[in-house]
Amino acid sequence: MKIIQVTPDFPPNCGGIGYYVLYLCKELQRRGHDVEVLYRGKKNGTYFFKNIIVNEMKIPGYPPLNLPLFRREVERKLVEKKAEIVHVHSSVTPVLSSLTPVVVTGHCCNSDFVATCYRPIRGVEEFYRNITLPLYSRIEKRLSVSCDRMTVVSKTLEEQYMRHYGISAKVIYNAVDPKVFVADPEQQKKKTVLFTGRLSHGKGLSHLLQTASMLKESQPDAVIQVIGNGPLSHFVKRAKAKMGLVNLEIIDHLPHARLVRYYQSAKVYFLPSYYEGFSNSILEAMSCQLPVVASDISSLREQVVDGVNGYLVPKGDAVIFHKRISDLLNDEKECKRLGEAGRRIILENFTWKHVGDLVETQYKELIHTRATRNYAGTT
Numbered sequence: 001m002k003i004i005q006v007t008p009d010f011p012p013n014c015g016g017i018g019y020y021v022l023y024l025c026k027e028l029q030r031r032g033h034d035v036e037v038l039y040r041g042k043k044n045g046t047y048f049f050k051n052i053i054v055n056e057m058k059i060p061g062y063p064p065l066n067l068p069l070f071r072r073e074v075e076r077k078l079v080e081k082k083a084e085i086v087h088v089h090s091s092v093t094p095v096l097s098s099l100t101p102v103v104v105t106g107h108c109c110n111s112d113f114v115a116t117c118y119r120p121i122r123g124v125e126e127f128y129r130n131i132t133l134p135l136y137s138r139i140e141k142r143l144s145v146s147c148d149r150m151t152v153v154s155k156t157l158e159e160q161y162m163r164h165y166g167i168s169a170k171v172i173y174n175a176v177d178p179k180v181f182v183a184d185p186e187q188q189k190k191k192t193v194l195f196t197g198r199l200s201h202g203k204g205l206s207h208l209l210q211t212a213s214m215l216k217e218s219q220p221d222a223v224i225q226v227i228g229n230g231p232l233s234h235f236v237k238r239a240k241a242k243m244g245l246v247n248l249e250i251i252d253h254l255p256h257a258r259l260v261r262y263y264q265s266a267k268v269y270f271l272p273s274y275y276e277g278f279s280n281s282i283l284e285a286m287s288c289q290l291p292v293v294a295s296d297i298s299s300l301r302e303q304v305v306d307g308v309n310g311y312l313v314p315k316g317d318a319v320i321f322h323k324r325i326s327d328l329l330n331d332e333k334e335c336k337r338l339g340e341a342g343r344r345i346i347l348e349n350f351t352w353k354h355v356g357d358l359v360e361t362q363y364k365e366l367i368h369t370r371a372t373r374n375y376a377g378t379t
Contacts, residue, residue, distance in 0.1 A: 001033045001034065001084050001085060001363060001367070002033075002034045002081065002082060002083050002084045002085070003028060003033050003034065003035045003036075003083065003084065003085045003086075003087060003363065004035075004036055004037075004038055004077065004078060004081060004083040004085070004086045004087070004100075005021050005024070005025060005035060005036070005037045005038070005087050005089065006037075006038045006039075006074055006086060006087065006088045006089060006090070006093065007021045007037060007038070007039050007040075007089045007090065008039075008040055008089070008090045008092075009039065009040075010022065010037055010039045010041075010049070010054060010056075011049065011050075011255065011256075012049075012255045013253060015197075015198050016107070016174075016197075016279075016280040016281070017089055017090070017107050019256065019280060020089065020107070020153075020174060020280065021037060021089055022049075022050065022052070023175065023176075023177060023352050024352070024355065024356070024359065025037065025052045026050065026052070026352070027352040027353070027355065027356040028356065028359070028360070029051070029052070030356075031356060031360060033360075035052060035053075036052070036053040036054070036055060036081060037052060037053065037054045037055065038055050038057065038073075038074055038077055039054055039055065039056050039057065040057055040058075040059055040070060041056035041057065041058060042056075042058060043056060043058050044056065044057060044058050055077060057070070057073050059073065063092070064092065064132065064135055064136060064139060067092075067093065067094045067139065068094060070093070070094070071093070071094040071095075071096060071097075074086075074093075074096060075096060075097060075098055078096075078098050078100050083100045084100065084101075084367060085100065085101055085103065085363045085366065085367065086098065086100045086101070086102050086103070087102075087103045087104075087105065087359075087363075088102060088103070088104045088105070088143070088147070089104075089105050089107065090107070091104060091106045091107075091108075091109075091110070091139075091140040091143055091144060092110065092136055092139050092140055092143075093139070093143055094139065094142075094143065095142050095143055095146045096146075101148045101149075101363075101366040101367065101369075101370055102146075102147040102148050102149075103147065103148065103149045103150075103151065103359075103362055103363070103366070104143055104144060104147040104149070104150050104151070105151045105152065105153065105172070106140075106144065106150070106151070106152040106153070106157055106161060106169065106277070107152075107153055107157075107277045107278075108157070108275075108277040109140070109157055109160035109161055109164060109277070110133060110136045110137050110140050111133070111137050111140075111160070111164040111165075112160045112164070112275065113202070113275055113277075114129050114130060114133045114136075115133075116202060116274050116275040117200075117201040117202030117274055117275050118130055118201055125201070125231065126201070137164070140165070141164075141165040141167070144161065144165060144167045144169075145165070145167060148366050149170070149362050149365075149366055150167060150168075150169040150170070151169055151170045151171070151172045151359075151362065152169045152170070152171055152172075152277075153171070153172065153173060153174050153277055153278040154171065154173065154277060154278040154299045154302055155171055155302055156277075156278075156298040156299040156302065157169070157171075157277055157278070157299070158171050159298075170358075170362070172355060172358045172359060172362075173278060173302075173349070173350060173354070173355070174278045174279075174280055174283060174350065174355075175283065175350045175351055175352045175354060175355040176280070176283040176284055176286075176287045176346060176350055176351070176352075177287075177351075177352060178287050178343075178346055178347060178351060180256060180260060181256075181260055181263065181283075181284045181287035181288050182260075182287065182288060183264060183288050183289040183339070183343070184264040187261070187264040187265050188265065189265060189266075189267055190223070190265050190266065190267070191219065191221055191222045191223065191267060191329055192222070192223050192224075192225055192265060192266040192267055192268075193215070193222065193223070193224045193225070193266065193267070193268045193269075193270050193325055193329070194224075194225050194227070194262055194263065194266035194268070194269050194270065194285070194290070195208060195224065195225065195226045195227070195228075195269075195270050195271065196227045196228055196259065196262070196263075196281045196284070197227075197228050197271070197281050198228055198229070198230040199226070199228050199229055199230035199231070199232045199233045199235075199236055200230040200231050200232055201231075201232070202273060202274045202275040202276075203232075203271075203272070203273050203274075204271075204272030204273050204274055204295060204315065204316065205232055205235070205236055205272075206239075207272045207315075207316055207317075207318045207321065208224070208226070208270065208272050209236070209239050209240075209243060209245065209248075210318035211224070211270070211272070211318045211321045211322050211325065212224045212243075212245050212247060212248045213243055213245060214318065214319075214322040215247060215322060215325065215326065216244075216245060216246070216247045218322070218326050219247075219326055219329055220247070222247060222329055223247050223248075223249055224245075224247060224248050224249070224270070225249045225251060225262060225266065226248065226249065226250050226251065227251045227252075227253070227254055227259065227262060228252075228253055229252055229253045233250075236250060237250060259284075260284075260288065263284060263285055263288035263290060264288055266290060267290070267291075267328065267329055267335055268290065268291055268292075268293060268325055268328050268329065268335070269281070269282065269285035269290040269291070269292045269293070269294075269310075270292075270293050270294075270321070270325060271292065271293075271294040271295065271300070272294070272295050272313075272315070272316075272318075272321060273294070273295050273297065273300070273315075274295065274297065274315055274316075275297065275299075276297065276299045276300060277299060278299055278302065278303070279294075279299070279300060279303060282294065282300065282303050282304065283303065283346065283350050285342070286303070286309060286339075286342030286343065286345060286346050286350075287342075287343060287346045287350075288339075288343075289336075289339030289340060289342060289343045290339055290342070291309065291310050291311075291328055291334070291335050291338035291339050291342070292304050292309060292310030292311075292338075292342065293310060293311050293313060293321060293324045293325050293328070294310060294311075294312060294313070295312070295313060295314075295315040295316075296312035296313055296314055296315060297315055300312065305341075305345075308338070308341050309338050309339075309341040309342035309345055310338055310342065311324045
């Protein structure tokens with residue numbers, strides 16, 4: 001099967017969607033499919049990454065105003081590549097006029113995401129996000145309604161798409177490679193609290209900083225490692241200096257091959273987000289047998305079972321975040337219990353084999369339906 005994956009970003013410098021596409025491509029290749037990636041980047045060209053053909057396209061202008069140009073480039077590539085399936089991983093993509101069956105995976109819902117993360121308005125970025133929200137929501141709805149199959153990565157997103165757009169979507173969760181993200185008993189555990197992800201609105205970074213400040217007093221030998229970059233990188237660095245957070249270590253974005261070592265040497269994973277479609281970083285932490293302390297928001301409840309593989313804390317409550325993390329840093333046995341439970345949950349529910357089975361079924365059903373419809377039209 002010739003499959004084209006369309007994504008807003010792709011490794012090595014990307015967020016969760018890009019890595020989702022990478023691992024999905026590898027799983028589909030393992031099953032014998034011919035897979036290529038179309039990616040909106042900073043230049044035009046074709047290259048290999050991890051044995052996957054990547055077609056990078058530079059689209060002039062600014063989104064969403066340049067989306068018609070992006071649509072034409074995608075449609076041209078679909079014809080050129082003789083694609084049998086196109087799988088779009090951003091709901092902010094124009095409707096494709098193509099004979100190729102279209103699968104769309106929603107990794108977030110703009111109508112909820114912007115309302116949660118960009119209000120109140122405190123600056124230019126928040127202002128821009130809010131004034132363009134009606135346009136982005138309209139684009140999101142049109143693509144979701146027009147595609148042949150709509151999937152989302154969590155039950156939370158399933159509910160959001162139904163509530164905002166009246167769209168019924170199939171849930172296919174994110175996954176992690178448990179052979180890559182695995183605990184290493186030889187790796188010495190440090191008294192480290194780990195956060196990985198894009199430094200952006202909605203990640204609860206101010207509450208991470210407050211928690212770090214409290215840990216500096218209660219656990220002077222503990223360190224919070226923040227791995228990632230993004231629009232709030234300067235905010236985090238300035239706050240570190242202003243608050244005297246000598247226990248806060250800021251590390252730029254790392255590829256997975258290097259990132260896994262930080263999971264293996266940490267004791268606790270920390271995610272104080274306000275909004276997540278479905279957190280890849282929590283899956284990675286669970287796979288490496290790290291206990292998780294995270295915000296009690298709907299999507300994270302689908303990953304963290306309170307008291308089983310981690311703890312859920314009311315979002316924004318730095319005092320309770322601090323207590324849960326501090327208790328775990330002092331309790332090796334509890335860390336081990338929660339971490340082992342997290343690994344079992346990964347192996348039972350969140351591997352790429354699970355995702356590959358479900359995604360491949362969607363593709364085959366669509367191709368069969370299209371072939372049946374075409375045959376009926378000729379008789």
